[in-house]
Amino acid sequence: MNLIGTLPLVLDVKTLFFIINKGLQGNVCGQEFLDIILMAAAFDQKVVVLFEGDGVNALLKNQQPECLNLKNMMPVLDTLPVYDINDVIVEKESMEVYGLTENELAIKAAVVSRSDIKKRLRSADHLFGF
């Protein structure tokens, strides 16, 4: 892990969109995806996290994945502001599909319509999914 040796002195800042479109439980990919998000923030990149589709359910309050012997990802989502990740958006249409309201969300996130998200995606240098 020769990280220091390979890093350039000045890093570019890119806009990285991370799209969470499935639940964070069930397999470990969601958890590993969050690790990439935190790493991007640690590298001082401009990070946007988007919840859409099935992924909006990851934001629901009072989840108890421990019952199924699964890791609770809420502490990681709670950590996002600590990493200066404040650009968290949820797709309005997806919330409607699952009947979610804004006050059921466990973390602070901006509810944005699909058409506005499309516009925002154009500003991204890279899109990540899992």
Place this chain on the structure above:
Amino acid sequence: MKISIQINASPYQHQAADTAWHFIQAALEAGHEVYRVFFYHDGIFNACRDSRPPGDERDIVKRWSALQSEKGVDLVVCVSSAQRRGLLEKSVAKKVGGYIHAVADGFRIAGLGLLMESVIESDRHLTFGA
């Protein structure tokens, strides 16, 4: 153009490793630079030294090793993805009494920092198996 690759799926069960490999061949032939191939999630199984497919089938692991030895492409396996799935780097394996020859030739084990570095350094970052 500088291109970095991320492979998220295991070989043989998914097309990701095949498509990525062919993409890399074409990219190199067209004069592009492949900055790094980063193996994440179940993609780490692309680095299993003891993979032994039948003789009349493509050997995906050997094909990656050859890409490194012949073209000098940097092959990096995520340390946390690999440890979770039982693919240990030699020094770690020695320490915990694990199998020390797990990782095939040409691959190196490193952290997510190297993924982020290649994302920042490259003009394009392509994910296969998302």
